[in-house]
Amino acid sequence: MHIRSLLMAAALASVVVAISQPAYAAGPVIQINKIYYDSPGSPDFGANSSLNGEYAQIKNRTKQAVSLKGWTLRDKTNRSDHVYTFGTFTLGAGKTITVRTGKGKNTTITRYWNRSGGTLAYIWNQDADTAYLRNASGMLIDSCSYNSTRYDYKIC
Ligand SMILES: [Ca+2]
Numbered sequence: 026m027h028i029r030s031l032l033m034a035a036a037l038a039s040v041v042v043a044i045s046q047p048a049y050a051a052g053p054v055i056q057i058n059k060i061y062y063d064s065p066g067s068p069d070f071g072a073n074s075s076l077n078g079e080y081a082q083i084k085n086r087t088k089q090a091v092s093l094k095g096w097t098l099r100d101k102t103n104r105s106d107h108v109y110t111f112g113t114f115t116l117g118a119g120k121t122i123t124v125r126t127g128k129g130k131n132t133t134i135t136r137y138w139n140r141s142g143g144t145l146a147y148i149w150n151q152d153a154d155t156a157y158l159r160n161a162s163g164m165l166i167d168s169c170s171y172n173s174t175r176y177d178y179k180i181c
């Protein structure tokens with residue numbers, strides 16, 4: 026069995042246990058489903074509105090609400106400030122949460138990374154990057170990679 030398959034199987038098993046749901050046929054039940062990596066406008070100067078124009082979306086494909094408290098979202102950069110950690114938050118069944126890079130007030134549909142500092146504050150590279158979603162135990166639940174400057178976003 027391929028290492029990645031093992032990891033995914035372990036991740037799925039963990040999620041299924043946590044939410045007492047039967048196994049699903051394909052893909053993680055909590056999924057990174059979109060990354061909007063090239064914020065609208067060009068060039069991107071790093072204003073808060075532009076930082077918030079890039080985001081990642083996570084969808085709960087189960088029929089039950091799932092707590093994302095302690096779950097993390099990050100890119101390929103090995104820096105602690107490139108790790109977003111969910112505070113107390115429950116993602117409803119079938120619901121999607123949008124994690125925006127800049128500053129803002131958290132709502133039930135949008136969370137903010139609260140980054141600032143201009144062009145260096147962006148998380149999602151405009152050409153290629155990978156998003157990683159891990160649960161509170163640090164287990165990889167899903168990842169999504171892209172490698173294209175032809176598009177502004179990636180549907181995972
Ligand atoms: Ca742009």
Ligand SMILES: [Ca+2]
Binds near residue numbers: 100149150
């Ligand atoms: Ca990046």
